[in-house]
Amino acid sequence: MTTNRISLTELESGTPFARRHIGPDHEAQAKMLAQVGFGSLDELTATAVPDVIKSAEALGLPQARTEAEVLAELRGLADRNQVLSSMIGLGYYGTFTPTVILRNVMENPAWYTAYTPYQPEISQGRLEALLNFQTMVAELTGLPTSGASLLDEGTAAAEAMALSRRVGKVKQGVFLVDADCLPQTIAVIETRAEPTGVEVVVADLSAGIPAEVAERGVFGVLLQYPGASGAVRDPRAVIEQAHELGAIVTVAADLLALTLLASPGELGADIAVGTTQRFGVPMGFGGPHAGFMAVRDQFARSLPGRLVGVSVDADGSKAYRLALQTREQHIRREKATSNICTAQVLLAVMAGMYAVYHGPEGLRTIARRTHRYAAILAEGLRAGGVEIVHGAYFDTLTARVPGRAAEVVAAAREAGVNLRQVDADLVGIACDETTGRAELAGVWGAFGVQGDIEQLDAAVAEALPQTLLRGDDYLSHPVFHQYRSETAMLRYLRTLADKDYALDRGMIPLGSCTMKLNATTEMEPVTWPAFGQLHPFAPADQAEGYLTLIQELEERLAVVTGYDKVSLQPNAGSQGELAGLLAVRAYHRANGDEQRTVCLIPSSAHGTNAASAVMAGMKVVVVKTGEDGEVDADDLHAKIDKHRDELAVLMVTYPSTHGVFEEHITQICATVHEAGGQVYVDGANLNALVGLAEPGKFGGDVSHLNLHKTFCIPHGGGGPGVGPVGVRAHLAPYLPNHPLQPAAGPETGVGPISAAPWGSAGILPISWAYVRLMGGEGLKRATQVAVLSANYIAKRLEAHYPVLYTGPGGLVAHECIIDVRPLTKATGVSIDDVAKRLIDYGFHAPTMSFPVAGTLMIEPTESEDLDELDRFCDAMIAIRAEIEKVGSGEWDKDDNPLRNAPHTAAALGGDWAHPYTREEAVFPAGVDAAEKYWPPVRRIDGAFGDRNLVCSCPPLDEYDS
Structure with missing residues (x-):
């Protein structure tokens, strides 16, 4: 018996990943090509794709690697990250993800490959899980109606600002923000406020609303509870004063603290916002995490984002669905309540299940332990002569060490703990679920003091104000009490998953949503501690692996799209749209063209386009769509002529929303440019272009991409997503940046779009791995087979x-x-x-x-x-x-x-x-x-x-x- 000789090099190469990712094999492709009437993929796409947009060269990407090689490369990047005990705080905390939730939700394709529950009959499992989330948020905040999650705490606060302006009695005036709010939240609010003409005033509200601000009128107030400094203050007087001025009051609250402290609703707040990250969701260098918003009953129908409601089916049986969908952007467009068209479902499910598994007693125990460590830590520092600035706190301390803050932070880092340097004199220290005795000893040592935990524990009193202690019950529903054993929890999760239809069952042929393989190799690194447990504001030299991965992914996405620069900060496609439009706006203003505010949008465009344009301070002008599905050229030219001096940008989806390659796209782009406008190419349909055409080279100035579509991040039942924005060089100075991380964007940028410097960084390894596994040829072949x-x-x-x-x-x-x-x-x-x-x-x-x-x-x-x-x-x-x-x-x-x-x-x-x-x-x-x-x-x-x-x-x- 003889065999054909195969070289060692061939044997070592293994099966190319593209063969695993692409469903039809060569024989199947031949049958399909025969049905369509072509002899090869190249022949098909040569006919389908207009010559004027075709790429002249192959994608300049590194050669594809095997799955084992890519995992080894990612291990190398992960090893370059240093995961210290994080006591930085500022809205991001260490947490223990119950392993039954880690394995059976976060790592389970029955949960992470599901689509948004627009077909509720086959989404009952995740809808029930989201109802648990909404119940948890509503009861802890003391406000009756919670949404199904928002993108993060910073953007949730910005949405609350917009909601306050929309529903409040005061239509002018300022939005007043307490100086003790999270710095990244303040920055996101300022980014979102300026284009819509809202003035944001940041002031110390510990003694009430300053008279000079009250005189100007106030439509909304934002308070942090507990504050960024850790201070726990009674906000009732400020809330009452704000209401007397006609203002809507939002409280940004810590859900874990609310297991012990009086709820925002009890204190008089109208809106509560925050993040559920510390309920079992890894920090992930900033995300993804489920933000939340809860409101009083009268604002329920104005709530931004998604809302799960209870209805009945044809037999009269209880059934869940997304409620009030008329608020969705595809219907209301520029009149939408916000541009949020998604949620953070997978993370909301995890956070809700964390509450289901622990129950109210378990959550209170975690909160009490966290607070106890903070109290013992504070007393040990005081005994050593260190001033603790605030007498009432939950988990975060501010210590005053005149002139020594940098020295203390450096010493703590040597001991394996990251603290926060507030300024030259102040150090912030945050305890969390993962804090232990070793961390306390390390912090005391960094301050040069010693403490005896047992002795202090016996002597130290609690540091929560008696007048703010919570007295009401919460999470009383049986769902938060009946799944204490792992067996019970496992079966509950399985029962819910079995109700749903996801990609692990079969095809989800959704147009414009690109439900494709989310490969296990791409998914695996997300849960590695070196990626999952890093704080977004950790020193940059502790995140060398992450920053390398981010830089390489930005560069490779730039190659794929033909743009010069990419920002990964936007944590949803809608946020990428906003970032791109803000860049266009800033560019025109820098050129002295402040009158350029008109955004042309074809009538067939994605609904978020119009909503994002309004948020970017632009006026939407709709362009007709012809009977053939293409942009009506005559109407486009008429609108350009009419608004020539005011034209800011044309937003166009390519291939068109109607699923065709428009042959006149380059002419359209040239016409807009000739009139002084920019061209925004919506990247929702990029899966038809990768390797064949590059928006940045056929006329686009800016695009957002959907990594949860073209680049394999799973939809997660309605989130998470990542919506990076790519721009040509002239717009690069106006990409998002971040006040706490200079490396996240240009100094001249428009400000942060998301709360974290690189948005949902924790899932970027998925897209990095996909591009690395496929290489340029594999990506092109995937596009051709999709067509x-x-x-x-x-x-x-x-x-x-x-x-x-x-x-x-x-x-x-x-x-x-x-x-x-x-x-x-x-x-x-x-x-x-x-x-x-x-x-x-x-x-x-x-x-x-x-x-x-x-x-x-x-x-x-x-x-x-x-x-x-x-x-x-x-x-x-x-x-x-x-x-x-x-x-x-x-x-x-x-x-x-x-x-x-x-x-x-x-x-x-x-x-x-x-x-x-x-x-x-x-x-x-x-x-x-x-x-x-x-x-x-x-x-x-x-x-x-x-x-x-x-x-x-x-x-x-x-x-x-």
């Missing part, structure tokens, strides 16, 4: 459903839109009926009614193999045949499998009164009974949920009823 898969689906379905838009050669880009409107008109079967019927076939529906009402936008991505693509197409073709049965009268128009979809297992029991069979209901053509996905609820009544707004765990009597 092939979309065209394959379009070809298979075009005989059954009209494909609404095509581009060059009759081809689509990476997604296609199929039109259901003619069928609805002829048969009464709605787009909702088709989407819910797909659940019975075992699929998540494509994007519904965006950008065109009554249509489905399908994006298969490159990661789905041919069998899954065919399974989806077969399901859609079978549903088309079912629609025909309704149209012909064979099935009743009001009682048929489409109108009644989805069908649950429970619906099969008892009498069956429908004119179709049980088998037709739950085992339609192609569905394997052994692999059947069973939705937990029937179709949900959205209007009922909006009329009867319930956004926390209902009381037991409601469950019984």
Whole structure:
């Protein structure tokens, strides 16, 4: 027997990762190409992509490496980080993630590969988990309505400022911020306030609102509780004074402290904001973390972001859904309440489950232990002659050591502890869940004092004001009491996960959302301590590995997009939009063109575009979209001529939101530039361009990217995301920066967009690894297969459903839109009926009614193999045949499998009164009974949920009823 000789070099190379990432193999690609009518991927994309935008050269990226090599390289980067005991505080704290939550939520693809719960019938698990989160926040803050999470504490406070201006009685005046608020929060608020004409006044409010400020009018007040300095002050007098002025009061609160301290709601606050990071979510060099906002009842319908509500399904059973979706940006556009179109679902689930696992007693114990360490630490310092500035505190001390602050911080670092140097005389010290006796000894040593923990523990009193101690119960719902054992918690998490549909079950063909493989190799480093346990304000020389990874990812994203500079700070696509538009605004102002405030946006654009433009102080002017799905050139030129002297920017998505490569994009860009404007290319559809075309070279001046789409960060059930912004050189001086980390951006930047210097840095290893694993050729091949898969689906379905838009050669880009409107008109079967019927076939529906009402936008991505693509197409073709049965009268128009979809297992029991069979209901053509996905609820009544707004765990009597 003989074998072909294979060289050692070939054997050592292993299987290229691109073969693992890309679903269709070479044989499958050949079949798909034959269906579409092309002989090769290169031939297909040569026809689909207009010549004027094609890249002339291959991507200049490092050669692809194997999974083992990339993990080794990441280990090397991680080893260059130094993880000291962090006692820096400022909103970021050490925490212990319960391992049952770490393994079964954070590291579990059933949770991290799910999409936003827009199809609530197949999202009941994560919706219940988010309801737990909302209940936790609402009860700890003492305010009845909490959202399903915001991006971080700084941006939550900025959203509270906007909310205060929108709902308050005072429409002018200033936004007043207490000087003891977190410095990064103040900076984010100032960044967000200036473009919209809001004046922010920062003042010491410990003695009340200064008379000179009150005289000017105050529409909102922000207080920190406890303060950044650690001080715990009674805010009731300031809150009462603010209310007398007609102001809305926001309290930025520490949830762990609220287990012991009176709640903001009890103290009179209207809004509470903050972060849930210390509830079991690693610091991750700044994120991702779930921010929160809770409000009084009268503001519930103005709450920014997402809100989980309780409704009923078709059988009258309790069911969860996203409530008040009319606030979403795709509907309200420039009239949206904010540009937040997402949440931090995965992190909110973790934080909520931390409360479920520990319960109120466990949370109180953690808080008491944290406070006890702070009290013992303070008394030991006092005994050694060190002044502690504040007598009342929770976990954070400010110590006065005249002229010695730098020396003390350096000594503590030698002892393995990071402290915060406030100024030359003051040192900040924060205790947390991970603080132990060793940390206390190290801090005492750094100050040059000694302390006996046992002796001090016996003598030291608590340092919380008696008048502010919490007296009410919280987290009384059974969910916070019945999962104490790991067995019970494990099964609860499994029960919830089993209710949901995520990528670990099957295809999620969402147009514009790019639900692709989130490879295990990419995900693994996220939970390594060297990446997860680093404080965002740790000294830069302790983060050499992180900073190298960040720099390399920025540079490689610049190569991919053709831009000169990239900032990774924006922690969502909407925030990347805002950062890019602020850069454009700053550029025009620097050139003396302050009148350039008009932002042209095609009517088909993503809804966040318009909302972001308004937040950036711009006036939105809508450009029509033609019947072919492209920007209406005549209307565009007319709008440019009309607003030539005021034109700031054109925002355009490419490929277009309609899923086609517009052939005139370079002409459009040139026309805008000739008029003195800039071009913003929305990067939501970058998965159709990587390796084929570069926005920064075919006319774009600025783009945001969605790392949770094109670059494999998982959607996490609705977050986290990362939305970096790329710019050409002339806009680079105006990228985001950060007051606590000079390396995070240019000195001339617009200020921070996110609370942390590099936003959600903790998940950047995912995209770094993806680019490193794929290399330039692999990235290009992924794009080509994504385009092939979309065209394959379009070809298979075009005989059954009209494909609404095509581009060059009759081809689509990476997604296609199929039109259901003619069928609805002829048969009464709605787009909702088709989407819910797909659940019975075992699929998540494509994007519904965006950008065109009554249509489905399908994006298969490159990661789905041919069998899954065919399974989806077969399901859609079978549903088309079912629609025909309704149209012909064979099935009743009001009682048929489409109108009644989805069908649950429970619906099969008892009498069956429908004119179709049980088998037709739950085992339609192609569905394997052994692999059947069973939705937990029937179709949900959205209007009922909006009329009867319930956004926390209902009381037991409601469950019984």
